[in-house]
Amino acid sequence: MNDADKKRLLREMIFYRRFEDRTFEAYMERKIGGFLHLYSGQEAVATGVLEKARLGRGTDNDYVITGYRDHIHAIKTGAPPREVMAELFGKETGSSRGRGGSMHIFDPSVNFMGGYALVGQPFPLAAGLALGCKHRGTDQIAICFLGDGANNQGTFHETMNMAKVWNLPVLFVCENNQYAIGTRIERTTAVVDQYKRVCAYDMEASQHDGMDIDIVMEAAEKAIDFVRSGKGPYFIEFMTYRFRGHSMSDSKGYRTKEEEAEWEKRDPIKIYSRRLIEAGIVTPEDIKAMEREIDDEIENDIVKFAEESPEPRVEDLDKYVLDDNPDPRWIGPLQQ
Amino acid sequence: MAETAYWEAIRRAHDEEMANDPMVIAMGEDIGVAGGTYKATLGLYDKYGPERVIDTPISENSYTGIGIGASMVGMRPIIEIMSINFALLALDTLINAAAKIRYMSGGRVQCPIVMRTPGGTAHQLAAQHSARLARMFMSTSGLRVVTPRGPLDAYGMLKSAVRCNDPVIIIEHEQMYNLKEDIPEEEFFRPLEGAEIVREGTDITLIGYNYSVHLCLEAARRLEADGIDAEVIDLRALKPLDRETIRKSVEKTHRVLVAEEDEAPVGVGSEIIATVNEECFYALDAQPVRIHAADVPVPYNARLEKAAIPSADDVYEGALKVMGRI
Numbered sequence: 001m002n003d004a005d006k007k008r009l010l011r012e013m014i015f016y017r018r019f020e021d022r023t024f025e026a027y028m029e030r031k032i033g034g035f036l037h038l039y040s041g042q043e044a045v046a047t048g049v050l051e052k053a054r055l056g057r058g059t060d061n062d063y064v065i066t067g068y069r070d071h072i073h074a075i076k077t078g079a080p081p082r083e084v085m086a087e088l089f090g091k092e093t094g095s096s097r098g099r100g101g102s103m104h105i106f107d108p109s110v111n112f113m114g115g116y117a118l119v120g121q122p123f124p125l126a127a128g129l130a131l132g133c134k135h136r137g138t139d140q141i142a143i144c145f146l147g148d149g150a151n152n153q154g155t156f157h158e159t160m161n162m163a164k165v166w167n168l169p170v171l172f173v174c175e176n177n178q179y180a181i182g183t184r185i186e187r188t189t190a191v192v193d194q195y196k197r198v199c200a201y202d203m204e205a206s207q208h209d210g211m212d213i214d215i216v217m218e219a220a221e222k223a224i225d226f227v228r229s230g231k232g233p234y235f236i237e238f239m240t241y242r243f244r245g246h247s248m249s250d251s252k253g254y255r256t257k258e259e260e261a262e263w264e265k266r267d268p269i270k271i272y273s274r275r276l277i278e279a280g281i282v283t284p285e286d287i288k289a290m291e292r293e294i295d296d297e298i299e300n301d302i303v304k305f306a307e308e309s310p311e312p313r314v315e316d317l318d319k320y321v322l323d324d325n326p327d328p329r330w331i332g333p334l335q336q
Numbered sequence: 337m338a339e340t341a342y343w344e345a346i347r348r349a350h351d352e353e354m355a356n357d358p359m360v361i362a363m364g365e366d367i368g369v370a371g372g373t374y375k376a377t378l379g380l381y382d383k384y385g386p387e388r389v390i391d392t393p394i395s396e397n398s399y400t401g402i403g404i405g406a407s408m409v410g411m412r413p414i415i416e417i418m419s420i421n422f423a424l425l426a427l428d429t430l431i432n433a434a435a436k437i438r439y440m441s442g443g444r445v446q447c448p449i450v451m452r453t454p455g456g457t458a459h460q461l462a463a464q465h466s467a468r469l470a471r472m473f474m475s476t477s478g479l480r481v482v483t484p485r486g487p488l489d490a491y492g493m494l495k496s497a498v499r500c501n502d503p504v505i506i507i508e509h510e511q512m513y514n515l516k517e518d519i520p521e522e523e524f525f526r527p528l529e530g531a532e533i534v535r536e537g538t539d540i541t542l543i544g545y546n547y548s549v550h551l552c553l554e555a556a557r558r559l560e561a562d563g564i565d566a567e568v569i570d571l572r573a574l575k576p577l578d579r580e581t582i583r584k585s586v587e588k589t590h591r592v593l594v595a596e597e598d599e600a601p602v603g604v605g606s607e608i609i610a611t612v613n614e615e616c617f618y619a620l621d622a623q624p625v626r627i628h629a630a631d632v633p634v635p636y637n638a639r640l641e642k643a644a645i646p647s648a649d650d651v652y653e654g655a656l657k658v659m660g661r662i
């Protein structure tokens with residue numbers, strides 16, 4: 001990876017942090033409604049893993065799927081940030097045409113197959129995407145990002161079993177931020193190290209620091225190579241921390257200030273900035289300039305686009321329930 | 337024409353659709369090597385192999401989810417659920433995912449899955465194997481729900497369901513798999529929408545779907561002996577519902593009865609009578625009647641079971657009541 005790429009990665013992570021900060025403000029201004037789950041603190045995981053995936057608008061890209069904390073996964077996969085922001089604003093120009101909102105960003109043009117609210121539901125959907133890849137005989141893979149709490153769903157066990165039995169090309173990325181809303185992992189989960197749980201299915205697995213993007217990339221590259229080479233599924237766990245509440249309505253009363261301060265020292269952006277400064281790849285001034293540029297882009301391009309975009313028309317309320325242009329040969333109506 | 341059993345019709349539709357399109361796969365418990373609980377995939381494992389006729393573990397919610405995920409990238413899975421009772425396990429992926437993904441994605445992603453499952457009572461299978469549940473799927477936006485009453489629709493609607501771009505639930509019936517009917521030997525399709533008038537009449541409209549169409553037909557034969565000319569409608573599709581055919585028939589007969597095998601509260605009958613009220617209330621000459629199961633978990637004891645589940649007798653008597661004869 002050359003210096004320009006490293007600089008780009010740092011810029012991406014700063015962009016993701018600022019993007020989420022701006023959605024927080026928009027939520028406070030009531031421009032965004034519903035539930036809003038921010039990714040701040042966990043940026044190194046999605047950025048690092050997806051940096052090693054095959055992304056873009058080509059025909060043989062990997063598929064990405066995740067839960068409701070999905071803005072950044074979507075953007076890193078290739079969804080235009082303008083469209084993601086417009087979706088949060090409920091606009092017709094949004095990734096999901098204003099029908100999905102924060103938790104349901106979709107962009108199949110880049111193989112981002114959605115954000116889902118039902119904790120654990122993406123496990124089988126991801127395995128299904130992988131089944132599709134395998135069936136077509138391509139070397140595409142499916143990548144599924146979910147939290148630690150999701151592993152207590154039945155779909156986790158059912159899917160790990162089938163993914164292994166059918167040798168599916170799927171990478172499960174566990175973002176272990178140690179909390180499921182306000183409940184700390186030890187209080188609900190018999191085995192705290194999540195990667196150990198899949199040994200029941202004889203699946204390859206490993207655990208890594210999720211706050212250091214270099215470590216994430218190195219581990220992800222190996223895991224992705226493994227899956228792509230046809231060796232079957234892989235479960236990779238990254239230890240991380242979310243800096244904000246679970247969603248907007250969170251008091252954070254379940255975590256101590258000390259714990260938060262400890263993890264903030266391990267801020268993935270701080271770690272990577274420091275590393276690049278020490279290596280002489282960027283200067284603190286470069287980073288300041290980057291931040292100004294990013295804020296300008298977010299405000300004057302992304303948010304502006306979202307603000308100025310039209311809302312969906314009420315006349316279109318029942319569009320997209322079923323196929324809007326069905327083939328009468330299969331649908332009918334019946335000729336008596 | 338060839339005399340074909342309901343199960344053979346389903347098997348033939350699988351076979352033809354799998355031969356036609358390599359993206360069509362079948363998934364379910366015991367459907368491969370064992371050939372399927374209802375023989376719906378008999379011999380297809382040998383013909384298409386384990387990658388296309390997939391024996392799944394007993395993990396209804398997740399194998400349905402895997403089918404859904406595969407359908408999002410162009411596959412056409414036909415998912416068998418051994419009994420509609422077990423479909424309750426798959427409601428999360430089916431209803432929270434398949435039925436909503438097209439909408440939530442603003443029309444950008446579709447889930448063309450077919451879920452087949454028998455929903456109905458057989459003989460003395462007791463409460464946990466006798467659910468019907470059509471009403472539950474009927475009330476879910478984003479699904480198509482069809483209820484083939486015989487081999488013709490079992491074959492033709494499965495073929496259409498495979499090609500349709502929406503998630504389709506096909507509700508079969510434990511007591512119909514051996515039902516025989518002559519069906520054309522050349523390929524054909526039956527549409528997923530539209531009710532069918534299976535017997536024309538002028539005095540009363542009897543509405544059924546799935547197995548209850550047969551109860552209505554039997555009742556109609558007996559009513560004929562009493563000089564009552566009943567029209568029988570097979571709804572065929574519970575969702576979307578064909579309101580037109582119901583309206584036209586009731587405007588002709590001025591009397592209506594709905595027969596369902598399910599319990600009544602918030603059921604198919606409630607929906608049909610509400611539809612009649614909305615479409616043609618003033619055409620009615622008599623209070624509508626619905627025939628339905630007792631509001632109890634289905635009992636094991638044969639006598640109690642019989643009392644719980646509607647029969648042709650019940651439909652016949654219900655029709656006499658609508659006619660003011662009793």
Ligand SMILES: Cc1ncc(C[n+]2csc(CCOP(=O)(O)OP(=O)(O)O)c2C)c(N)n1
Pocket residue numbers: 069117118119146147148149150151177179180181246
């Ligand atoms: C099936 C289901 N049950 C409960 C919820 C409510 N819920 C939303 S997020 C969440 C916690 C999930 O924690 P985790 O998987 O660790 O993800 P994180 O939020 O930490 O990223 C819960 C319980 C839900 N969305 N879905």
Ligand SMILES: [Mg+2]
Pocket residue numbers: 147148149175176177178179180181
């Ligand atoms: Mg968590």
